[in-house]
Amino acid sequence: DRDRFLARLYPSTDPQDIRHADLVIEAVFEDLELKRRVLAETEAVISPDAVFASNTSALPISRIAEGAKHPERVLGMHYFSPVEKMPLLELIATDRTSERALATAWRYGVRQGKTVVIVKDGPGFYTTRILAPFLNEAMLLVAEGAGIEDVDRAVMDFGYPVGPLRLLDEVGIDVAAHVVRDVGDVFEDRGLGASDALPKMYDAGYRGRKNRKGFYRYEGDGEGRRKGPSEEAYRFFGARSGPGPDARSIAHRAAFLMANEAVWCLQDGVLRSARDGDVAAILGLGFPPFTGGLRGGFAGSLRR
Numbered sequence: 001d002r003d004r005f006l007a008r009l010y011p012s013t014d015p016q017d018i019r020h021a022d023l024v025i026e027a028v029f030e031d032l033e034l035k036r037r038v039l040a041e042t043e044a045v046i047s048p049d050a051v052f053a054s055n056t057s058a059l060p061i062s063r064i065a066e067g068a069k070h071p072e073r074v075l076g077m078h079y080f081s082p083v084e085k086m087p088l089l090e091l092i093a094t095d096r097t098s099e100r101a102l103a104t105a106w107r108y109g110v111r112q113g114k115t116v117v118i119v120k121d122g123p124g125f126y127t128t129r130i131l132a133p134f135l136n137e138a139m140l141l142v143a144e145g146a147g148i149e150d151v152d153r154a155v156m157d158f159g160y161p162v163g164p165l166r167l168l169d170e171v172g173i174d175v176a177a178h179v180v181r182d183v184g185d186v187f188e189d190r191g192l193g194a195s196d197a198l199p200k201m202y203d204a205g206y207r208g209r210k211n212r213k214g215f216y217r218y219e220g221d222g223e224g225r226r227k228g229p230s231e232e233a234y235r236f237f238g239a240r241s242g243p244g245p246d247a248r249s250i251a252h253r254a255a256f257l258m259a260n261e262a263v264w265c266l267q268d269g270v271l272r273s274a275r276d277g278d279v280a281a282i283l284g285l286g287f288p289p290f291t292g293g294l295r296g297g298f299a300g301s302l303r304r
Contacts, residue, residue, distance in 0.1 A: 019045045023108055025077055027055040030178045035064045043069045051101045053077040058128045058179040061121045062094045072098040077105055078125060080284050081171070088284035089114035094121040115283055117276045119265075124183035126265050126277065127284045132183050133257040135176070138164035139195035141253065143237040145244030148215050148229035151254075158251035159288025166226070168198070169214035177202035197236040204236070258287070259294045 010017065018024055024046060026038050035054055042052055052074050054064050065074040076092030089109040093102055102118060109116040119126040138151050142165070152163020168176050177198050187194065201214075208214035209226070217227040234240065245253070262277050271277045278293025287294060 015041060015045050018042065019047070021046055021050055023051045023053065023104055025053045025055055030056060030059060030175065032059055032063060035059065036067065039064060039068055039074070049073075051075070051104045053105055055079055057175075058124050058183055060123055061092050062096075065094060065096070071096045073101050075101055075105055076121070076125065077109070078127065080127075086284065087113070087115050088127075088280060089116045090125060090127055090280060090284065091116060091118045092121050092125050093118055097121075115279060117280050118272060119276070119280075120268075120270045122268075122270055124179070126262075126270050127280055128179060129183060129265060129270070130258045130261040130281065131285055132180065133187060133261050134254050135164050135168060136180075136187075136195055137254045137257045139197045139237070141245060141250055142234070143195060143197065143240060145240045145242040146250055147244065148233065150244065150247070151250055154247040154250035155254055157247065158255060159290065160255075161286040164254060165215040169208035169216055169226075171208065172210055173198065173201050173206045173208045173214055176208075195237075200236045201233070206233075255287075258285075262294050 024042055026035060026042070028034050028038055035056065039052060039054075046052070048070055050073065052068075052070075054061060054074070054076050055078060056064070056076060057078055061074060061076040065071040068074050071094070075094070075097045076090070078090035078092060080086035080088055080090075089112070091102060091105050091109070106116050106118070117126075123129065124132060138155070141151050142148060148165050152166050155163045162170070180194070180198055205211075206213045209216075209218060212218035213230075215230060215233050217230050219225050219227055244250075258281070262271075262281065265271050266274055266277060274295065275293075278295060281287035281294050282289045
């Protein structure tokens with residue numbers, strides 16, 4: 001099996017080698033100009049019928065496709081890390097994306113064994129858009145006096161597989177800082193306050209586990225094994241007051257922000273159905289699966 005899979009791969013640095021491709025998936029860093037340049041270079045060699053997909057977690061596909069020769073062939077294919085384990089694939093369609101392009105990407109994702117949902121283009125799409133306020137609330141809780149481990153433990157006790165601050169370390173504070181910048185306007189328009197801790201940490205050289213500088217300490221070379229919370233990380237939260245909220249308040253405040261944003265996504269037409277929102281939250285973001293999704297999770301939580 002290994003040899004058969006490896007035989008299908010053809011690593012190359014020559015753009016001409018993709019000229020016969022039916023689908024090209026770009027996965028460069030979250031930089032708008034870089035992605036536009038890759039799209040232009042790709043369109044110069046591929047067939048006009050080929051589909052171009054950007055694997056981005058927050059940048060609007062319509063902005064990446066500005067100036068494209070065939071914008072109807074451009075869409076987003078948002079994979080989740082680690083890709084070999086996470087079962088969700090989020091397809092992002094712009095107002096100009098053709099049904100044929102969507103069908104091509106959908107079929108490819110299904111053959112990869114993914115559960116595929118289609119969402120409307122916009123800052124953060126669906127999954128990143130509902131994740132951003134969840135992570136932001138975790139940092140606001142720390143600023144109010146909650147401990148880093150206390151926040152993560154309370155959210156995990158609620159049913160998430162990993163806490164929000166540990167997740168920021170795993171994803172990378174550099175990546176998260178870019179995402180916050182890209183989706184921040186969505187929340188500011190509604191008057192939601194944003195923590196400034198993450199940009200400060202990024203500017204100070206914090207990248208999370210990848211450089212062993214994040215919300216937690218890491219031992220050894222490379223990414224190292226995670227140890228306790230980093231006392232140095234607290235300095236980015238200013239003067240912290242009081243003992244902080246209790247565990248129940250921590251879990252509800254973080255998770256309710258995610259649920260509230262999901263309702264906004266449904267209202268704005270980002271989601272095609274509430275069921276898609278439930279499926280994507282569970283399979284892409286680890287929302288407590290035993291609840292059946294955002295709707296069931298909060299009905300049960302409020303009853304308790």
